[in-house]
Amino acid sequence: MDYRVPILKIRDVLIVPIQIDLDDNTAARLQHDILTRIEQTGASGVIIDISVLDMVDSYLGRMLGDTAVMATLMDASVVLTGMQPQVALTLVELGLKLDTIHTALDMESGIELLDAMKKA
Amino acid sequence: MSVLREIAITTEHDIVLCRRACREVAKEYHFNLVDQTRITTAASELARNIFEYAKTGTVTIVILDGPNGDVGLKAVFQDNGPGIEDIDSAMREGWTSHKGMGLGLPGSRKLVDDFDIQSTLGEGTTVTITKWRKQG
Numbered sequence: 328m329d330y331r332v333p334i335l336k337i338r339d340v341l342i343v344p345i346q347i348d349l350d351d352n353t354a355a356r357l358q359h360d361i362l363t364r365i366e367q368t369g370a371s372g373v374i375i376d377i378s379v380l381d382m383v384d385s386y387l388g389r390m391l392g393d394t395a396v397m398a399t400l401m402d403a404s405v406v407l408t409g410m411q412p413q414v415a416l417t418l419v420e421l422g423l424k425l426d427t428i429h430t431a432l433d434m435e436s437g438i439e440l441l442d443a444m445k446k447a
Numbered sequence: 448m449s450v451l452r453e454i455a456i457t458t459e460h461d462i463v464l465c466r467r468a469c470r471e472v473a474k475e476y477h478f479n480l481v482d483q484t485r486i487t488t489a490a491s492e493l494a495r496n497i498f499e500y501a502k503t504g505t506v507t508i509v510i511l512d513g514p515n516g517d518v519g520l521k522a523v524f525q526d527n528g529p530g531i532e533d534i535d536s537a538m539r540e541g542w543t544s545h546k547g548m549g550l551g552l553p554g555s556r557k558l559v560d561d562f563d564i565q566s567t568l569g570e571g572t573t574v575t576i577t578k579w580r581k582q583g
Binding site for chain 1: 460462463466470480481483484487488491492495540551553554555557558
C-alpha cells in the first residue's frame with residue numbers, strides 16, 4: 328500500500344486528517360512526515376484528526392503518543408481530535424494510556440486549545 | 448458453526464485485512480458498535496503478534512450458535528512460529544520483546560469474553576477469542 332496521509336498547513340498549524348485505516352508502515356511514515364513538516368515550516372501546533380477512524384489499536388496509539396512527545400521536543404504541540412466514543416472506550420479497556428497527547432472533541436476545539444496553549 | 452473468513456497473514460498489510468474482515472463479520476451479525484470495535488481491536492493486536500513473532504500464520508473467523516439462540520464470533524489466530532516460552536509473562540501487561548507496548552495479549556483478553564492461548568516452543572501458538580453478542 329502506497330498511501331500518504333496529507334499534511335495541510337494553515338497559518339502555523341499543521342492539519343493531519345487521517346481518513347483511512349492505516350497499516351503500520353503508513354503510520355510510521357506519517358510520524359516521520361509530521362516531524363519533517365514541523366522542521367520545514369516551524370509550525371507551532373499540529374492537529375491530528377481521527378474522527379473517521381473506527382479503531383485505534385496499541386500500535387497506532389503508541390505512534391500517536393510518541394509523535395506528540397517528539398513534536399514537543401521540536402517546540403510544537405499536538406492535539407488529537409475527533410476520537411469516536413467507542414474508540415475511546417476500547418482504548419481504555421485495552422490498557423493504553425494516551426497521556427502524552429492533548430485531545431479535543433473536534434477540530435475547532437483543537438484550534439482553540441492550541442491558541443490557548445500558545446498564549447499561556 | 449460455519450467458517451466465514453480465512454485470512455492468511457504474510458505481510459504487514461494483512462493485519463489491516465484481518466481487522467477489516469472481523470469488523471465486517473461483526474457488523475453482519477449485528478454486534479453493537481462498541482463490541483464491533485472491541486473485536487476489531489483485539490483482532491488487530493493478535494494478527495500483529497503473528498506477523499511480529501511468527502512472520503506468517505492464519506486467522507479464521509467463525510460464527511458460533513450457542514444455547515438460547517446466542518451468537519458468538521470466534522476468531523482463531525494460528526501460527527507455526529517460535530512459540531512462547533513463558534505464557535504467564537506474555538500475558539502480563541508491559542511484557543514485550545518487540546515493538547509495541549506489550550498490550551497485545553493482555554489487552555485483547557480484556558476486550559473479549561473468552562480467551563484461550565496454546566503455545567508449544569518451536570511449534571507455534573494458537574490464540575482463540577470469542578465474543579458473544581449482547582441481547583437486545
